[in-house]
Amino acid sequence: xxxxxxxxxxxxxxxxxxxxxxxxxxxxxxxxxxxxxxxxxxxxxxxxxxxxxxxxxxxxxxxxxxxxxxxxxxxxxxxxxxxxx
Numbered sequence: 536x537x538x539x540x541x542x543x544x545x546x547x548x549x550x551x552x553x554x555x556x557x558x559x560x561x562x563x564x565x566x567x568x569x570x571x572x573x574x575x576x577x578x579x580x581x582x583x584x585x586x587x588x589x590x591x592x593x594x595x596x597x598x599x600x601x602x603x604x605x606x607x608x609x610x611x612x613x614x615x616x617x618x619x620x
Contacts, residue, residue, distance in 0.1 A: 561605040563573050564588040580605055 563580040582588035589600040 562588045562602055563605045564597075565601050565603070566592070567599040567601070569611045572599070 547609075560583070561580070562582045562585055563578055564582070565575055566577040568574040568576040579588075579591060582591065585602050592600045592602070
């Protein structure tokens with residue numbers, strides 16, 4: 536009996552475009568459902584690094600997922616956000 540290795544994750548690509556100009560400090564991991572990546576099963580947010588988000592997905596055995604920066608859209612006149620917990 537031969538063990539089947541888990542599917543390999545695609546290589547991570549560096550961000551491009553306007554969003555790549557600023558260094559993000561928070562990340563999310565997105566679990567896809569389906570071969571064409573048109574459906575999302577789950578999104579888990581607020582990891583402090585790409586490695587932390589990637590590790591979260593790997594620990595749970597997620598097969599098809601992506602890690603990306605979390606950005607919050609703010610109108611141009613808003614200079615800060617006040618978080619209320």
